[in-house]
Amino acid sequence: MATDYYSVLGVGRDASQDQIKKAFRRLARELHPDVNPDPKTQERFKEINAAYEVLSDPQKKQVYDLGGDPLSQSGGAGGAGGFGAGFGNFSDIMDAFFGTASQRGPRSRTRRGQDAMIRLDVELSEAAFGTTKDIQVDTAVVCTTCSGEGAAPGTSAQTCDMCRGRGEVSQVTRSFLGQVMTSRPCPQCQGFGTVVPTPCPECAGDGRVRSRRTLTVKIPAGVDNGTRIQLAGEGEVGPGGGPAGDLYVEIHELPHAVFQRRGDDLHCTVTIPMTAASLGTKCPLETLDGMEEVDVRPGTQSGQSIPLHGRGVTHLRGNGRGDLIVHVEVQTPTKLDPEQEELLRRLAKLRGEERPQGQFQPGQQGLFSRLKDAFNGR
Ligand SMILES: [Zn+2]
Numbered sequence: 572m573a574t575d576y577y578s579v580l581g582v583g584r585d586a587s588q589d590q591i592k593k594a595f596r597r598l599a600r601e602l603h604p605d606v607n608p609d610p611k612t613q614e615r616f617k618e619i620n621a622a623y624e625v626l627s628d629p630q631k632k633q634v635y636d637l638g639g640d641p642l643s644q645s646g647g648a649g650g651a652g653g654f655g656a657g658f659g660n661f662s663d664i665m666d667a668f669f670g671t672a673s674q675r676g677p678r679s680r681t682r683r684g685q686d687a688m689i690r691l692d693v694e695l696s697e698a699a700f701g702t703t704k705d706i707q708v709d710t711a712v713v714c715t716t717c718s719g720e721g722a723a724p725g726t727s728a729q730t731c732d733m734c735r736g737r738g739e740v741s742q743v744t745r746s747f748l749g750q751v752m753t754s755r756p757c758p759q760c761q762g763f764g765t766v767v768p769t770p771c772p773e774c775a776g777d778g779r780v781r782s783r784r785t786l787t788v789k790i791p792a793g794v795d796n797g798t799r800i801q802l803a804g805e806g807e808v809g810p811g812g813g814p815a816g817d818l819y820v821e822i823h824e825l826p827h828a829v830f831q832r833r834g835d836d837l838h839c840t841v842t843i844p845m846t847a848a849s850l851g852t853k854c855p856l857e858t859l860d861g862m863e864e865v866d867v868r869p870g871t872q873s874g875q876s877i878p879l880h881g882r883g884v885t886h887l888r889g890n891g892r893g894d895l896i897v898h899v900e901v902q903t904p905t906k907l908d909p910e911q912e913e914l915l916r917r918l919a920k921l922r923g924e925e926r927p928q929g930q931f932q933p934g935q936q937g938l939f940s941r942l943k944d945a946f947n948g949r
């Protein structure tokens with residue numbers, strides 16, 4: 572005896588038909604060639620099929636239980652093998668997958684097309700307020716010569732004479748216990764059920780051709796780097812004139828000369844002289860909304876920030892806009908001429924700042940205490 576069909580299915584010799592069926596279903600799902608194309612696994616798949624073929628059939632099971640191998644005499648599994656041998660119970664396999672006996676027909680030549688993606692550069696202001704843009708897309712479209720049919724004009728697809736349009740061919744193997752019917756996709760029509768004798772010269776029978784077209788895309792306000800806009804049905808048309816996939820437009824925001832975007836807020840730095848920081852000033856700034864004046868209050872410190880509320884990017888979801896935040900950097904004058912130096916010395920004297928001690932503070936408290944703790948081994 573070559574194979575222990577019970578151990579192949581992982582069931583005991585006293586397993587019920589129900590247990591055998593369950594074990595087979597579980598293994599078939601796991602080892603089906605469509606799921607697991609590894610050759611070793613396929614060999615296992617054939618084994619479990621053979622085991623199930625025997626153990627699910629009361630007559631064959633009896634022969635097997637009495638010490639015979641019902642398959643080796645059928646000329647199927649024990650012989651040359653091939654497709655028919657391992658796939659004797661096709662309906663049971665389909666049953667395992669779909670829970671019902673299969674009713675296979677020819678497969679359709681028409682399939683859904685692939686999704687496509689295109690990157691689109693936008694300016695910061697376009698991202699902030701939204702815009703419409705024309706984009707050039709190069710995708711597969713339905714072949715107009717054959718309207719997606721794939722057949723040359725004046726000709727048409729014809730029913731396959733090998734399978735008579737069924738898309739599969741059946742073979743009956745006679746065994747001493749009865750007939751075993753096996754099916755496989757028709758080799759002449761690849762399972763389509765039809766053949767195209769004269770393919771369309773334009774698309775070589777694919778039903779689609781590549782074409783460049785212009786699309787107008789609406790960019791909503793608030794998009795950011797990496798935002799994807801889905802254009803349903805604008806992707807590749809499928810083979811055989813199948814429905815088109817979707818086109819995704821991925822936003823790439825171009826850097827701005829002045830503003831740096833963080834979320835929906837914009838940041839920039841303004842450098843002002845020490846005197847202006849002390850006396851106050853107004854700095855003109857070209858915002859996304861036009862020219863505005865940044866009000867630098869008297870006594871502004873270096874590192875202070877001045878927010879312009881609602882001058883940032885529009886929130887993509889919800890209402891309102893982010894802020895524009897101006898960071899102030901105060902410049903200390905260098906290269907003083909004698910008069911300027913004299914003026915500053917006078918100012919220092921008037922303010923009692925001739926010998927400033929400086930004010931020391933426990934700056935960066937957190938970091939400092941962490942360092943201290945590290946030294947103390949805590
Ligand atoms: Zn055929």
Ligand SMILES: [Zn+2]
Binds near residue numbers: 716717718719720773
């Ligand atoms: Zn064509």
